[in-house]
Amino acid sequence: MAVFTSAGAKVLLIKAPPATxxxxxxxxxxATAIEVGEVSDLGDTPSRVYDVVPWxxxxxxxxxxxxxxxxxxxxxxxxxxxxxxxxxxLVDAATExxxxxxxxxxxxxxxxxxxxxxxxxGPKSYGDVNTVATxxxxxxxxxxxxxxxxxVYIPPA
Amino acid sequence: xxxxxxATRRTTLNGKKYAKGRKVExxxxxxxxxxxxxxxxxxPAAKKTAAGKTDPSSTAAxx
Numbered sequence: 001m002a003v004f005t006s007a008g009a010k011v012l013l014i015k016a017p018p019a020t021x022x023x024x025x026x027x028x029x030x031a032t033a034i035e036v037g038e039v040s041d042l043g044d045t046p047s048r049v050y051d052v053v054p055w056x057x058x059x060x061x062x063x064x065x066x067x068x069x070x071x072x073x074x075x076x077x078x079x080x081x082x083x084x085x086x087x088x089x090l091v092d093a094a095t096e097x098x099x100x101x102x103x104x105x106x107x108x109x110x111x112x113x114x115x116x117x118x119x120x121x122g123p124k125s126y127g128d129v130n131t132v133a134t135x136x137x138x139x140x141x142x143x144x145x146x147x148x149x150x151x152v153y154i155p156p157a
Numbered sequence: 158x159x160x161x162x163x164a165t166r167r168t169t170l171n172g173k174k175y176a177k178g179r180k181v182e183x184x185x186x187x188x189x190x191x192x193x194x195x196x197x198x199x200x201p202a203a204k205k206t207a208a209g210k211t212d213p214s215s216t217a218a219x220x
Contacts, residue, residue, distance in 0.1 A: 031184075032187045032189075037172070084168055084169045085168075087170075089193075089194035094193075
């Protein structure tokens with residue numbers, strides 16, 4: 001049994017979608033994706049989470065449940081503000097863009113989680129004298145079509 | 158296809174630091190991905206020397 005921290009993980013961003021929404025497509029895209037620098041917290045990585053739909057009939061009071069729709073979730077990453085970082089610049093450009101971007105969360109031991117997400121931006125916090133200036137960036141992971149999520153997991157090599 | 162680009166300002170790209178004006182060889186796809194940031198510009202290809210390469214037929218036509 002082994003557990004891991006997020007040490008060594010990276011967030012990569014690129015506007016282009018993969019040629020195919022599978023491991024091969026995202027692996028090819030990864031070569032030209034741009035790392036968002038100075039990430040200190042990855043937040044919640046995308047995954048299907050279903051809504052619960054409750055139903056109570058009045059005759060017996062008990063609640064039955066069904067699975068409803070699902071979301072790939074939202075993710076808030078924290079970065080230390082670096083004005084030299086090209087990846088953080090791309091986040092700014094993506095925030096102004098209505099189109100989703102390809103996001104690759106790459107972990108050296110846990111593999112890559114790849115998806116398409118709207119980059120929603122986020123507030124900057126300069127904090128106090130003993131605090132690093134940070135920014136929290138929200139990614140809203142979205143499906144790519146009615147046929148597929150576009151959410152791909154690539155196991156580590 | 159690899160192209161030559163120049164950093165328009167001090168830039169950290171994928172963990173590497175580049176000073177302003179530094180030339181960087183990168184793929185066309187990476188350059189395209191970086192376009193929204195404006196941090197790199199294309200370096201124009203060097204002009205080829207024309208000595209001994211003129212077309213004699215065009216010279217004759219001009220005279």
